[in-house]
Amino acid sequence: MNLDPSESEQVFRAEVRAFIERELPDDIRQTVLMGRELAKEDYLRWQRILYKRGWGAPGWPTAFGGTGWNAVEKHIFDEETTTAGAPGQIAFGLAMVAPVIMAYGTPAQQQRFLPRILSGEDWWCQGYSEPGSGSDLASLKMRAELAHDAENGNHYILNGQKTWNTLGQHADWIFCLVRTNIEGRPQAGISFVLVDMKSTGITVRPIIMLDGGHEINDVFFDNVKVPIANRIGEENKGWSYAKFLLGHERTGLALIGQSKRVLKRLKNMAALERANGRPLIENQRFRDRIARVEIDLTALDMTMMRLLSAGEGKPLGPEVSMLKIRGTEILQVLTELSMMACGHAGLASLPQAWKPGWTGVPIGYAHTPPMAGVYFNMRKLSIFGGSNEIQKNIVSQMILGL
Amino acid sequence: MNLTLSEEQLALQETLNRFVAKDYSFKTRHDIIGSATGISAPHWAQFAELGLLALPFAETYGGLGGSAVDTMLVMEAMGRGLMVEPYLATVVLAGGLLRDAGSEAQKELWLPQIADGSLLMGFAHYETGGRYEIDRVATRAQRTGGGYVLNGTKTFVLHGAQANQLIVSALDIHDAQPAGTLSLFMVDPNAEGVNIHAYVTQDNLRAAEISFTDVKLDDHSLLGEAHAVPALPTIERVLDAANAALCAEAVGAMEALNQATLEYLKTRKQFGVPIGSFQALQHRMVDMFTAAEQARSMAILASIRMQSANAAERRWACAAAKVLVSESARLVGQQAVQLHGGMGVTDELNISHYFKRLTAICATFGDADYHLGYVSDSLLAA
Structure with missing residues (x-):
């Protein structure tokens, strides 16, 4: 070794x-x-x-x-x-819908969508969660009914609401799970469709997050027509494509690079901030907290390398759920410590200071203004991409056999 | 980067697994811990036969030239099999000190005896009042005409009463150097003035308090070739090796506990269903599994860094590993007992014995707080 x-x-x-x-x-x-x-x-x-x-x-x-x-x-x-x-x-196109299109799309769909994802011409977003369907995703209700008219040929008519849609305000396309059959097991009546965000009947309504930022939306569908050629694979088989996609999504959620970046910034902040007239890093209680999370991050990094080494370069299995749990917990601790490092100054709310090109005078240091907001925002990590409790269910079933 | 085991290491692992399954059952262990010495000569002979005692030493001294990763595999098996034999004291601690700091003559004399199983050794270092600090040594070796006179008291000498030979840390003191230099000495435990107070530990290992009163040492007792070479770096290195080894042992014990607990969750029925069907217990088990995996990663890191020439990098990895492994061991140990219900708190079941061993590992050669201190203070140097 x-x-x-x-x-x-x-x-x-x-x-x-x-x-x-x-x-x-x-x-x-x-x-x-x-x-x-x-x-x-x-x-x-x-x-x-x-x-x-x-x-x-x-x-x-x-x-x-x-x-x-x-x-x-x-x-x-x-x-x-x-x-x-x-x-x-942005993962929604590259890392999420693209693998599905590659695995289950027709050659025509592959030629139409993949090059534009690659070049960045098309921005994709996700239409999965609904107000009543979060962790229990298979209970989703948004209807897609088959119809035919002279102008559109065979098409679906979509009605319903998607929520927790990330950066849909920028998006050109949305991939949706929709209900095409209301009988039998809920999983057996779901289809996977690709929808042009410019379609008539789509309304995007911002959801403002706890940090004041706009990165998620409700998306409403009111008689939205979607050509049948935009369905991936077979009708009512969408659930298996969605599960395939979730496996891809979690791989990137160990967030190791991001945590290393935030840890480095935190150390710099702790050298700059003052406690009792001395650098904050000299305060043992605070320093211990940094040391503790650095150890956790080292362990996660080693675990990732161990899995990569054992897998000989192949994609990872259900172990990625474990990486997602630890990775999100670690980044959450790091962002919390980053806020704590700022003390009183971190409490000042200067949302404009987040914006690109802001040149105002910060309260505290140049690093201070976004820190509380980042901490608040990062609570999403253990909720999205399959909540950490759902990840534990996956480890329990797939690895431990419980 | 390669974090997989070599062919030889896989074979060693297989051998160790077979040994634990076939020759070191819980019943066998029960008999050993109840015996007068608390260790087993026949099993030690098997250790020697399998080459385990020769592993970390150079071939010149009857060794096999193995690496810290090989030691990790042995210690992991010690943990899995809950073995109470003095491998840590003899091979990792005393053997490590001899290997790293012994003179040519000392290595030629002692290492082959360790490797062939004929010699048990102990390392007498820690003293009362110093807690886990490595450099708090008050024991004095006063130079006389033809040797030294040793005075002082050592605490928590693992397998000290079982050892045929001790290595003792003491200040090498003479007129030109009244403050002394921290040094290491070979001491015969049967020498006059050596008083050994042996005891059984909570986890059924053996240890001793050892006092030295005007013990006469000859001139060749000093470990190494020359006087006034500070022994602290050697001691730090061997205690890093011991902590890396303890981390590996804890990983083996955690794996065994997790396996047993998972099995119990699948078979124990309450309310007409296996208790493993309850989500509260499933998530607990996932936490235990995750903790053990993180611990394994850190035990591997520590073993790899034991081979680093950079002392700071090595110490950081071993300290960080001990922090994470200790916390994982605490979680896995406590929760394995909890999930086994009443059976978990009995002496009859091996669960409580694993739990006690893990608890002892956490407190041996520095607890999580102590090692976190090192990792934390290294942030100041950065």
């Missing part, structure tokens, strides 16, 4: 690092490192830069224009980009 990177891993890491150093725009890097809000255009700019390099889709096979990287290479890329302050790539 050893932790020394292989020669090819070293070369790869150096290549990624040099690329980021050269190509990541400094304004974007600063926005990310300060914990401020990114504009849509920032995400798109970075995606175009990656696309130009041939790295637009780290998780895709080369046949569809992806990098064809194995799990270790993806991990290195993720760690390097994240710790350097690159924006996360």
Whole structure:
């Protein structure tokens, strides 16, 4: 056993690092490192830069224009980009709907949708949760009824509401789970459809989060017509495609790169902040808390590497649920400590200070304004992507056999 | 990066698993811990036969040239099998000190005897009042014409009463150096003035308080070639190795506990159903599983970093591992007892014995708070 990177891993890491150093725009890097809000255009700019390099889709096979990287290479890329302050790539298109389209879509659907996801031309969002269907997703009610008319041919008519939709205000497309059959087991009456966000009858209503930010929405569907050609796979088989997708989603939720980035910032903050006239880091009680979470993060990182090493580069199994639980808990602790480090100054609410290009005078240090908001916002981590309680159910069933 | 075991290591693991299953049953252990010495000579002979005692030493001294990862595999089996034999005291601690700091003559004399199973050793280091601090040594070795006179008292000497030979830390004091240099000495436990107060620990191991009153040591007793070479770095390194080994032992014990608890959840019925069908217990079991996996990751990190030439990197990894492993061990131990209900608090079932061993590991050679202190203070140096 050893932790020394292989020669090819070293070369790869150096290549990624040099690329980021050269190509990541400094304004974007600063926005990310300060914990401020990114504009849509920032995400798109970075995606175009990656696309130009041939790295637009780290998780895709080369046949569809992806990098064809194995799990270790993806991990290195993720760690390097994240710790350097690159924006996360929007997962809904690249990491969520795209694998479904590759696995279950028709060649026509693949040709139509995948290249535009890769280049960043189409921004995708997700239509899964409904007001009455959260963890019990299979109980979803949004109806899709078959219809036919001269103008649209065979199509579905969608009626209902999706919620907790992330960044749908930017989106060109939404993938939805809809009910096509109300009889039998709830899972057996669900279909997976792709919907143009410009369709008549769609209304996006912002949900303002506890930090004052707008990143989630309700999406209402009022007699929205969707061509039958936009259905993935078979009618009423959508649940199995959705489960396939959830497996892909969780892989990225260990958030190790992000936690390393926040830990580094926290250490810098604790050196700058003062307690009793001395650097906060000299306060043993606070320093111990940083040390404790750094140990947890080290253990998670080692666990990830252990799984990658054992899997010989192949995608991970149900263990990713364990990584999601620990990873989200650790990042939540880190953001909480980051807020605590700011003391009184962290309590000042300056929502404008989050915005790109803000040049006002902060209360406290330059790092202070977003910290409380980030802490509040990050409570979502243990709720989304399958709540941590659902993840425990998965580990219990799939690994422990309970 | 490669975190998989080599062919040889897989074979060693397989051998160890077979040994535990076939030769070290809970009943066998029961008989051993009830015996006068609390250890088993026939099993120690088997350890020697399997090459376990020769593992970390160079071939020149009858060893096998193994790595810290190999030691990890042995210690994991010690934990899984709840074995009470003096591997830590003899091979990891005393053997490690001899290997790292012994003179050529001392290594040639002692290491082959450890490797072939004929010699048991102990490391007498900690003293009352110093708690877990490594450099708090008051025991004095006053130089005389032809040797030393040793005075002082050592506490928690693992398998001290079973050892044929002790290594004792003491200040090497003479007129030109009245404050002394922390050094290590080979001491015959049968020498005049050595008083051994042996006891049984909570987890059925053996330990001793040992006092030295005007014990005469000859000139060759000093470990190493030269006087006035501070022994602290050697002691730090061997205690790191011991903590890495304890982490591995805890991982083995946690794995056994989790396996037994999972089995119990699947078979024990209440309200007409297996208790493992209750979500409160399922989630508890997931927490235990997750804790053990994180602990395993850190035990591996500690073993890998034991081979690092960078002392700070090595110490950080071993301290961090001990923090996380201790907290995981506490969770797994307590909850395994809890989920076994009344059976969990009986002496009859092995669950309570694993729990007690894990508890003892947490308090041996520095608890979680002590090691967190090291990790935390290293933030100041950064």
